[in-house]
Amino acid sequence: MYWNRVKETIGRDELERLQLERLQALVLRLAADVPFYRESLAGIDPPRSLDDLASLPFTTKQTFRDHYPFGLLAVPRERIVRVHASSGTTGRPAVVAYTRDDMALWGEVMARLLTAGGVTSSDLVHNAYGYGLFTGGLGFGLGAETVGASTVPASGGHTARHVMLMEDFGATVLCATPSYALVLAEAIDEAGLDLARFNLRVGFFGAEPCTEAMREEIEERLGLEAFDSYGLGEIIGPGVSGECSEHRGLHIAEDHFLAEVVDPDSGEPLSGDTEGELVLTTLTKQGLPLLRYRTRDRVWLNYEPCACGRTSVRMSKVIGRTDDMLIVRGVNVFPTQIEAALLSVDGLAPQYVIFVDRRQNRLDDLEIHVEALVSASDDVTAEIQKRAQKKVEETLGIRVKLRVVQPKELERSQGKAVRVVDRREN
Ligand code: DLL
Numbered sequence: 001m002y003w004n005r006v007k008e009t010i011g012r013d014e015l016e017r018l019q020l021e022r023l024q025a026l027v028l029r030l031a032a033d034v035p036f037y038r039e040s041l042a043g044i045d046p047p048r049s050l051d052d053l054a055s056l057p058f059t060t061k062q063t064f065r066d067h068y069p070f071g072l073l074a075v076p077r078e079r080i081v082r083v084h085a086s087s088g089t090t091g092r093p094a095v096v097a098y099t100r101d102d103m104a105l106w107g108e109v110m111a112r113l114l115t116a117g118g119v120t121s122s123d124l125v126h127n128a129y130g131y132g133l134f135t136g137g138l139g140f141g142l143g144a145e146t147v148g149a150s151t152v153p154a155s156g157g158h159t160a161r162h163v164m165l166m167e168d169f170g171a172t173v174l175c176a177t178p179s180y181a182l183v184l185a186e187a188i189d190e191a192g193l194d195l196a197r198f199n200l201r202v203g204f205f206g207a208e209p210c211t212e213a214m215r216e217e218i219e220e221r222l223g224l225e226a227f228d229s230y231g232l233g234e235i236i237g238p239g240v241s242g243e244c245s246e247h248r249g250l251h252i253a254e255d256h257f258l259a260e261v262v263d264p265d266s267g268e269p270l271s272g273d274t275e276g277e278l279v280l281t282t283l284t285k286q287g288l289p290l291l292r293y294r295t296r297d298r299v300w301l302n303y304e305p306c307a308c309g310r311t312s313v314r315m316s317k318v319i320g321r322t323d324d325m326l327i328v329r330g331v332n333v334f335p336t337q338i339e340a341a342l343l344s345v346d347g348l349a350p351q352y353v354i355f356v357d358r359r360q361n362r363l364d365d366l367e368i369h370v371e372a373l374v375s376a377s378d379d380v381t382a383e384i385q386k387r388a389q390k391k392v393e394e395t396l397g398i399r400v401k402l403r404v405v406q407p408k409e410l411e412r413s414q415g416k417a418v419r420v421v422d423r424r425e426n
Contacts, residue, residue: 003115003147004108007255008310015311019258020050022283027056030291033074036067037291053260054269058279058292064094064234072288075099080287085133086233086332093133096233099287103142106236109253110143113242116251116308117202117227119173121148124199126171128162128180129207129330131155135237136207136330140175143239149173159187167197174203177330178210178218178226179363185221186362200224206231206238208327209318228317234293235280241315249302249314256284259313260292261301264322272301277322278315296322324420326356328364331398335419341395342370347384349373351410358424367401368392371410 002008010018027046030037040057047053063072069092070077081100085093098106119125125144129136137155144151152169154162162184166174174181181203188195200222205215206229215226230250231240240257241250252259261276262269270276278295298319306314326333335354342348352370359365370388372381381404389402 001115001118001120002310003112008112008251008312010255010311012311015255016050018255019283020047022255023047023050023053023258023281026281026283026289026291029074030289034072034289036063036072050258053258053281053292056291058267058294059290060294061094061234061296065092068092069095070097072290073097074289075287082138084135084138084233084237086135094234096135096237097287098285102236102285102287105256105284106139106239107142107146109236109239109256110139111146112253113227113229113239114140114143114147114149114173114204116242116244116310117173117204117225118245119144119147119149119202123147123149123172123201124152124169125149125173125175126152126154126162126166126169128154128156128174128176128184129238134330135231135233136175136177139231139237139239140204144173144175159183160191163187163191163193166200167193170199172199172201174200174222174224176203176205177207178205178214179208179329179358181205181218181222181226182214183363185218189221195221195223198223202227204229204242206242207330209320230315230318232295232297234290235282235295236285240280244306244308244310246306246308248306249316251306251310251312251314254312256282258283259301259315261299262294264296264298272303272313275300275316275319296325298322326354326420326422328356328366329398331396333366333396333398337395338368338392339419341392342368342388345384345388345391347373347376347380348388348404349407353410353418354420356420356422356424364424365401366396366398367403369403369405369410371407372404373407375406 031041079099080097082098084096127140129140131137141153203224204227219226227243229238229242231238241252243250258281260279262279264277278297278299280293281291282289299315302314349371355367357365385404392400
């Protein structure tokens with residue numbers, strides 16, 4: 001089932017013509033309206049074919065930092081109707097902004113993704129992604145409303161309440177991070193509720209990696225078919241790509257987001273079927289269009305036709321990151337953020353280890369061990385520990401466990417310091 005049959009099944013030749021036309025218009029627009037791009041595009045010939053993409057400059061997360069908050073806007077701020085911000089950057093977040101047309105575009109790509117999973121206006125969508133600056137909640141909410149489904153903006157919050165609402169309202173669709181989906185499954189089990197009391201049919205899980213084993217478990221324990229969805233705030237939020245019922249890769253909404261894979265070290269383009277860093281160009285966004293944005297996500301691309309009839313390229317699941325970003329309970333966490341928070345607390349040494357765990361069916365745990373600067377009494381250590389924990393939690397916006405240990409207690413590594421021990425299965 002398609003939301004936009006014409007665009008989703010467009011022939012490759014026609015699609016590429018459309019992409020080139022849009023890319024050419026984008027380059028002109030960026031050079032005219034965004035000082036950063038005017039500078040970085042200076043002296044570069046406008047693209048004559050899609051192959052010329054490789055000669056265009058990249059955009060990175062640093063670009064967002066350098067132009068915080070509104071320096072990358074391609075329209076006057078007055079035309080912006082929505083602002084979101086990504087979590088996970090040290091200090092100031094990456095700000096993204098949408099015009100009214102961008103909101104319509106977001107609704108369209110989200111509607112395609114939900115329709116590919118069989119969602120229609122008859123469905124009731126329980127949306128457990130967080131509403132707020134994070135794009136997950138409002139993005140899925142917008143898509144569900146565009147499709148015409150009854151949308152429940154449940155957002156984050158008490159798990160028991162989610163379970164009650166899903167049961168009482170007869171939710172047929174669940175949108176959540178995969179780790180939270182498992183928490184919901186467990187809560188249903190713990191409450192001794194029979195799955196037969198729920199009407200769940202499909203679920204859209206994204207914002208963090210999900211192993212095949214985890215996906216099977218979610219499907220079995222919630223009695224639904226799971227669809228992976230991918231996106232990132234800088235590009236639009238969720239809606240960049242999503243699975244169809246073949247579950248053989250995530251279709252990228254390629255008439256709006258042009259995808260490439262590059263070597264993460266050299267930045268050289270790779271042939272699509274080689275694993276590398278996904279680079280995305282927004283072809284139609286008005287408020288904050290981006291040229292060749294380095295996502296830091298490792299994927300490979302599959303241009304073979306899909307049995308579902310969609311002609312768009314499919315990306316693999318996200319295989320990993322090219323940087324050290326961790327995703328803990330759907331929140332992006334950079335070790336450097338934790339380090340900066342720890343270093344701002346008096347009494348701590350710059351020696352720490354971050355442990356990430358996923359105990360069976362639990363949300364990820366983040367535990368930080370950090371050394372005290374000097375040996376101190378238990379009371380003093382406990383007080384430092386309290387301050388440090390508060391500081392880190394305020395910085396990351398999630399709960400952590402933090403233990404202050406004695407000076408020199410942490411193992412020293414021979415080479416690079418091992419700061420992160422990720423004990424989650426992959
Ligand atoms: O996570 C947008 C989103 C919300 C996508 C809800 C899907 C569902 P950010 O907070 O900017 O945006 O984080 C983007 O999360 O670069 C990936 O590393 C990771 N990520 C997103 N979706 C997936 C996925 C949202 N399906 C970063 N699988 C991206 C693995 C994902 N990683």
